Amino acid sequence: MPSPHPLGDYLRARRELLQPADVALPEGAGIRRVPGLRRSEVAAIAGISTEYYVKLEQGQEAHPTDQVLNSLSRALQLDATANSYLHALAHLPQKPIRPTSTPAVERTRWLIDSWPMTAAMILDRHFDIVATNPLMTALIAGYRTGRNSVAVLLLDADVRELHLDWNGLSMRSIALLRSRAGMYPDDARTQELIKQLMRESERFRELWHRYDIAGMTEGTHPIMHPAVGALSLQYAHLPLVGADDHSIFLYFAEPGTPTESALAALAIGR
Structure with a gap:
């Protein structure tokens, strides 16, 4: 089944692929029970509150500003293609399926x-x-x-x-x-x-x-x-x-x- 929260799923997947060393964090910063960075770490790097970032991952907020998206892109070390995809996920209603010519x-x-x-x-x-x-x-x-x-x-x-x-x-x-x-x-x-x-x-x-x-x-x-x-x-x-x-x-x-x-x-x- 398609995910009801594509933006949140994407943020979570990319967060889990990053390791503390990738963002110059010490490896021993507490016990890590899940792979990748913590939500609070991504939020801090992006300059947003942890509470707001959690809402993004959980689908409670699906339309962040371009400024927030760009900050998250830098925090998650996305390349240009992935950054464009991140922005597109925040504006899905603007891309309807049109008939083929x-x-x-x-x-x-x-x-x-x-x-x-x-x-x-x-x-x-x-x-x-x-x-x-x-x-x-x-x-x-x-x-x-x-x-x-x-x-x-x-x-x-x-x-x-x-x-x-x-x-x-x-x-x-x-x-x-x-x-x-x-x-x-x-x-x-x-x-x-x-x-x-x-x-x-x-x-x-x-x-x-x-x-x-x-x-x-x-x-x-x-x-x-x-x-x-x-x-x-x-x-x-x-x-x-x-x-x-x-x-x-x-x-x-x-x-x-x-x-x-x-x-x-x-x-x-x-």
């Missing part, structure tokens, strides 16, 4: 099909796969229309075997799902997916309650493909303008590299 998605489907050397797929707000192009299918067969990309990564043994940095990729993917789930706490599809992954994925159970947050990023994924061998793929995850909370995920190669030659071989042989 089908024409925008369809035009993007035509676009990715025209890219012979870029593997691409379109994802909806739940990371369900709306469309893939031929090169993505040749590169990672498990990414198929109708499947969920996070579930495939966590549950499909063949896909896991492809990714040489599966641990890092799975951590980022779960953090990205967490960031989306927090924005749509009452979304039925999101809750269905979370329940499935809690049942079926040990990695998901390990990381979900950390409340790690990630945004769309770009970088490099190393892959060992069964047909063309080692690949150092560039990736980008981009929002799709005109289709609310849809996105495009791309794999491509640096020009003149062995990975570019391997992608070309995949494109020809698919």
Whole structure:
């Protein structure tokens, strides 16, 4: 079930991940019966009263000022992405679910099909796969229309075997799902997916309650493909303008590299 107090849950989870040494507090400051910092310690660092902080964690206060949120972000050592998420949790009513623009998605489907050397797929707000192009299918067969990309990564043994940095990729993917789930706490599809992954994925159970947050990023994924061998793929995850909370995920190669030659071989042989 979705939490009735997403802001409080997030504050508590991040507080429990911090150790006294992380904020220059002595380790021996009394017996600690629970992990992480005490509520009073976070409140003191943030410059607010303990009573007010307790209300935030317990959901009795859900709309703190931006000044308070920024102070809490510094106290909890949140990065820019996590800080933005913290502010968004305090303003959830301002982000209603809007209908998807089908024409925008369809035009993007035509676009990715025209890219012979870029593997691409379109994802909806739940990371369900709306469309893939031929090169993505040749590169990672498990990414198929109708499947969920996070579930495939966590549950499909063949896909896991492809990714040489599966641990890092799975951590980022779960953090990205967490960031989306927090924005749509009452979304039925999101809750269905979370329940499935809690049942079926040990990695998901390990990381979900950390409340790690990630945004769309770009970088490099190393892959060992069964047909063309080692690949150092560039990736980008981009929002799709005109289709609310849809996105495009791309794999491509640096020009003149062995990975570019391997992608070309995949494109020809698919």
